[in-house]
Amino acid sequence: MKDILDQNKSSIGLMLLLFLVAFSLPFSFAFNSISLAALFLYSFIYFKKDYFLTYISNKKVYLFYLLFFIVQSISIYYSNNKELAIKVVTSNILFLIVPITFVNLKNKINEIEIKIAYSGLLIAVLLNLINSYFNIIRKSIFESMDWSNVIRENFIRNSIYEIHVPYLALLVVFLIICSYKIKIPFRKRSNIIIRYSLMAILILSLFLLSGIMAILILILFFIVQFLCSENSKKTKLFGSILVIIGIISSFLLLKHLDDQKRIRGSENIVYRAQKIISKKDPVREVNWKSVVKVISSNVIWGVGADGGIELLQKERPIMSESYINKHNAHNDYLEIVLRYGIVGICIYLIILGSLIKTAFTSNNYYFRWFLIVFMISSLTESYLQRQVGLVFFVFFSLLFYTQSTYRKIDEIS
Numbered sequence: 001m002k003d004i005l006d007q008n009k010s011s012i013g014l015m016l017l018l019f020l021v022a023f024s025l026p027f028s029f030a031f032n033s034i035s036l037a038a039l040f041l042y043s044f045i046y047f048k049k050d051y052f053l054t055y056i057s058n059k060k061v062y063l064f065y066l067l068f069f070i071v072q073s074i075s076i077y078y079s080n081n082k083e084l085a086i087k088v089v090t091s092n093i094l095f096l097i098v099p100i101t102f103v104n105l106k107n108k109i110n111e112i113e114i115k116i117a118y119s120g121l122l123i124a125v126l127l128n129l130i131n132s133y134f135n136i137i138r139k140s141i142f143e144s145m146d147w148s149n150v151i152r153e154n155f156i157r158n159s160i161y162e163i164h165v166p167y168l169a170l171l172v173v174f175l176i177i178c179s180y181k182i183k184i185p186f187r188k189r190s191n192i193i194i195r196y197s198l199m200a201i202l203i204l205s206l207f208l209l210s211g212i213m214a215i216l217i218l219i220l221f222f223i224v225q226f227l228c229s230e231n232s233k234k235t236k237l238f239g240s241i242l243v244i245i246g247i248i249s250s251f252l253l254l255k256h257l258d259d260q261k262r263i264r265g266s267e268n269i270v271y272r273a274q275k276i277i278s279k280k281d282p283v284r285e286v287n288w289k290s291v292v293k294v295i296s297s298n299v300i301w302g303v304g305a306d307g308g309i310e311l312l313q314k315e316r317p318i319m320s321e322s323y324i325n326k327h328n329a330h331n332d333y334l335e336i337v338l339r340y341g342i343v344g345i346c347i348y349l350i351i352l353g354s355l356i357k358t359a360f361t362s363n364n365y366y367f368r369w370f371l372i373v374f375m376i377s378s379l380t381e382s383y384l385q386r387q388v389g390l391v392f393f394v395f396f397s398l399l400f401y402t403q404s405t406y407r408k409i410d411e412i413s
Contacts, residue, residue, distance in 0.1 A: 014108055015116045017042055021395060022120030026128055026171060027161050029387050036391070040097045055103055061354040061401060062099040065394070068347045069095035071340050072305050079304025080311075088305040091387065094394045102402040104149035114366065117399060118178055122198070125171050128159040129205045135159075152210045166381045167388045168374065169211025175219050176202045177369045180225070213380050217373055284330050284380065286322040290315035291329045291338050302341035308384075328385055332378035335385060336375040355397055362404035370396055 016037040022031040056062050072089050079085035102109070126229045135158035136150050156162050179198045184191045226239055269314040290343055293315045294308055303311060309326055327334040352375065359367035374383070374393055383389025 011108075012041060014105070015113060017020060018113055018117045018194070018399075019120035019287055020233065021391075022117040025121055025391055025395075026124045026163055028044060028110050029275060032387060032391060036094070036097070036395070040101045041102040046104050046106075046108060052056055052103060054101075055106060059103075059405060060110075061351060061358075062103055062398075064200050064351045064354065065095050065099040065398070068344070068351065069093065071104070071344050071347060075302065075304040075344075077103055078301065079306040080307040080308065084307075088307070088385075092305075092384075093389065094390055098394045098398055102398045106402060110309065114399065114403055116368075117396070118175075118182065120248070121171065122175055122179070123170070125175060126198075126201070128156075128161060128163070129172075129201065131160045132156065132158040132205075151208055155205075155208045165297060165385065165386060166213070166377070167262060167383065167392075169206060169209045169214035170377050170381075170383065170389070172202050172209065173211070173214040173391065174370060176206070176218060177221055178366060178371065180221075181365055189293050203295050213377055217376055218374075220376075221369070237352045249292075283327065286316055286320045287327050287330045288334060290322070291331075291334045295334070295337050298338075298341060301339065302339045302344060303370045305339055307335075307339055328382045330381055332382050332384055335382040353411035358401055364400060364404045367400035367404055370400060 017035065020035040020227055021032070021039055023033045068286055069089075069092060072092050072095070076082060076085045093209070126338060132155055136155075139158075150158075152165055156165060156168065176199055179195055179202065184194050203218070206218065290312045294303060294311045298308075302308075307328060309328075313326065321327070333345065333348075336348050352371070355371055356368075358364075360369055374397075377383065381389070390402055
């Protein structure tokens with residue numbers, strides 16, 4: 001009886017810590033770091049010395065996370081700004097401690113732990129979004145408010161904790177996809193009402209955030225769900241024709257609309273879509289060109305963990321936004337090649353390949369879409385260079401991987 005009680009206490013402790021790590025993700029760096037450290041230390045309750053090395057050698061994806069961290073650590077020695085490089089690698093220690101954490105927890109991660117982590121992230125994001133809506137409504141009633149203040153950065157400024165827009169959009173689109181499938185422990189009708197209400201709030205928020213890449217991923221998601229549904233072939237064909245017509249019509253409409261003026265901090269979705277269609281995205285174009293030029297001289301090992309900002313600045317026009325704000329690559333794949341060269345990107349792609357293989361062979365809906373969301377989003381942002389993106393990838397990828405390698409699932413029930 002005592003053993004059962006101790007086991008229940010351990011399970012509750014683990015679930016609480018998983019919840020806190022996910023919940024703290026959109027909030028403060030300190031809160032999130034403390035939660036991760038607590039989970040790391042807690043995992044050693046289940047540590048077994050004899051089994052640890054055997055397991056980690058069999059499940060080699062954990063080793064590649066560790067190897068990726070070693071490459072980053074080595075890059076400190078040839079970085080120009082060693083102080084910054086040490087700071088970056090210190091943040092990236094997650095590639096070391098999180099794999100160790102989940103190796104210790106190898107038999108403890110199942111469907112309920114996944115649901116707990118999802119709940120923590122969902123509640124945290126909803127608290128931020130609902131607080132934004134509350135403040136916007138309050139200001140519209142009691143103050144004279146310009147309605148451009150409800151879009152993009154200005155929408156986030158009304159929330160509890162201000163988070164960089166693309167990162168919040170990444171979390172929101174992932175939660176929409178999870179909410180579409182996940183079951184809530186209520187009656188069937190209540191379950192449907194709650195899930196679709198959550199999705200409505202999250203989708204509205206995504207448009208207010210003007211997260212163009214996240215919206216494109218969401219459209220892709222709904223198209224895939226429709227094509228994989230049990231509808232007849234005729235219905236799917238008709239639906240596909242409507243989607244194609246809709247895409248072409250939207251493209252033509254955006255091309256012929258008057259160009260939207262840029263309101264810094266409140267760039268609406270039409271403005272951002274027009275910039276993509278007209279290929280006038282000065283920030284990323286300048287970033288990518290400068291990164292490619294620097295990479296060409298540092299192909300094998302990269303410029304180091306500091307990111308080579310001094311080298312990038314030399315390749316940018318002085319009056320460009322990228323030069324003024326000292327932007328990074330705005331592309332995770334280019335960012336890794338820039339910092340850690342061909343060696344670094346090869347290790348990272350091996351990690352992604354291993355995760356993709358496991359996600360699809362285990363038939364894990366959530367794992368598959370997590371990877372799709374993150375990998376596509378990484379084309380236009382360097383998510384691994386900030387705490388939110390770094391924790392989101394390392395924590396959730398290994399959470400899903402650890403669960404999938406032991407339990408093949410179709411859905412969380």
